[in-house]
Amino acid sequence: MVTIIKTSHSIRSIFNYNENKVKAGVAECISVGNYPVDVDKVSDTIKLNRFVKRMELNENAKRNSVHISLNFDPSENHSKEKLIAIADTYMEKIGFGKQPYLVYQHHDAGHPHLHVVTINIERDGKRIDLHHLGIRKSEPARKEIEELFGLVKAEGRKKKEEFTLQPISIGKVQYGRIESKKAISNVLNAVLNQYKYASLPELNAVLKQYNVMADRGSENSKIFLAKGLVYRILDEQGKPIGVPIKASDFYSKPTLKFLEEKFKRNEVRRIPDKARVKNVIDIVLLKERALSINELARLLEKEGINTVFRKSAEGLLYGITYVDHKTKSVFNGSNLGKEYSAKAIQERCGLKVAGQEKGNQIHEKLPSKKSLIDDLQQQKNSLTIADLVKLLDMLIQVENSSDYMPNQLKKKRKKKKRKGWSDN
The missing domain is CATH 3.30.930 (BirA Bifunctional Protein; domain 2)
Known part of the structure; x- marks a missing residue:
């Protein structure tokens, strides 16, 4: 219950x-x-x-x-x-x-x-x-x-x-099937109080999986300037359909002010969940020697993590958001660390192929030894033996990698002359 x-x-x-x-x-x-x-x-x-x-x-x-x-x-x-x-x-x-x-x-x-x-x-x-x-x-x-x-x-x-009040039981909203307000309300009731999101884009990463979106309008619109918020139903192509409904019209009053208070609390509540998401991503990338972005998303989904890609009009990937349905936490890639941002993930996937030819250059994109140990400590009660073996392998790779130190920290060492020896 x-x-x-x-x-x-x-x-x-x-x-x-x-x-x-x-x-x-x-x-x-x-x-x-x-x-x-x-x-x-x-x-x-x-x-x-x-x-x-x-x-x-x-x-x-x-x-x-x-x-x-x-x-x-x-x-x-x-x-x-x-x-x-x-x-x-x-x-x-x-x-x-x-x-x-x-x-x-x-x-x-x-x-x-x-x-x-x-x-x-x-x-x-x-x-x-x-x-x-x-x-x-x-x-x-x-x-x-x-x-x-x-x-x-x-x-x-x-x-x-495990029983949780998941919007899965609600299913995706389909315009015209039931009253729009009721359909959106069902999704909001399941998502708003359970998922830990810290921004509107992160909330929308969850809502859009059920064909719903929270919309502030364009920056010059009246609704944006008045700090208003509406909720919309999306079609299968992710485009708004039907009449938007004001946040204040819903019983729970999920207004922008309400959400901003949620953002602050969720920022703290989701901290313990970072380690799990990072570990899952690292293990998947370590296990697969050649991996595309879409393949990475498919493998993460098997672990309960949905990957939401943000692309430009030209189709270029500029952002990644991870929705962990097991811990109910949502993270922008950069919030997890630079190595989990859109750019870094593309490079890490690309380097899996290049690594076969370029040797230990792959270690440039591995997480630091300290971060791996910290994550391991936080997740010690939930990791399986297989996970521990993979993480140990990562630690060994980092330990043995002479190229792992960032270039800006590398300095050429001057050879000290020993007494009695000349350069000849």
Whole structure:
């Protein structure tokens, strides 16, 4: 089970979001917690007023609304009674068991999931602390509930069986198949909070795999100057199609300001994942003696890394972005280091062929010994024996390479004359 908690200052927007889903026939309110009547007898007015009256007890609390989603593995098909029991147990364990709350079952995604709507104002007007609610209470509750109800665990499974909320289950967006806003929203919900990107191009490297793009417009456009953002559906050739939708029109409000805050946090969050991407690239390039750019991309994809090439109108490669679906991290090539940039990767692929004739010139493009050792230390718990053998081979190559030192650091040594010896 995967849990996502969002807080808000508007209970009405959260309530309307779920009720609109009900009206559209893709959701159902299956349970009410701490309401005076049963779910089949409670009206929309009673649902909302229960929250509003409680919030009036503490008007100083600005962020007083909580929207929780409980997400299950696509293979699970729980009864309505079991889902209600899971939601009630979860709310009790995170300290919201006595709060009024609504439980909605949604049917508009590739995996079964619930939405729970509640507030953090107690009956005496005190406020339940929302700070680090996910880490302090939600995570322990999730693990206990997985054991208690026999749910598919969100961690600790074999890699082939590992459950994550991937947009793979959504599939690529196809214009005209379903409503554009809904189609884009499904992709955004799966990508924005899971992948670790630090720029708009890096985010688009993920979104474009599902025929979606975040667009600021040209530099002189009104939307760009106003720091606006729209989302577009792309056709199979990667060209925008249909009417763009403003970021502010989506429920989650994935605006440029929202994304810029994500960029800052993700820059730190993805640091531990750099070593894996670099190691995979180095091992693939070491293993294959002759390799084209496209072949490199194909081999990296087998390791869970998609390679996104950026080319000029003339077809010249000027940028590479790596999307690691295993760690959910996205890196511009140059962010990993100079040897992983577009230019360096082309040279390293080219030197694999030239290396057969030019001997140890290939070592000029190998990573430094120190970086290899640092990466090895960070990845010591996840590397296989085969990986260790390949990395050891790289270290030996670097160690034995007399040409590995950068040219600018090489200085001709002057021979010292020994006493009693002449130049003759």
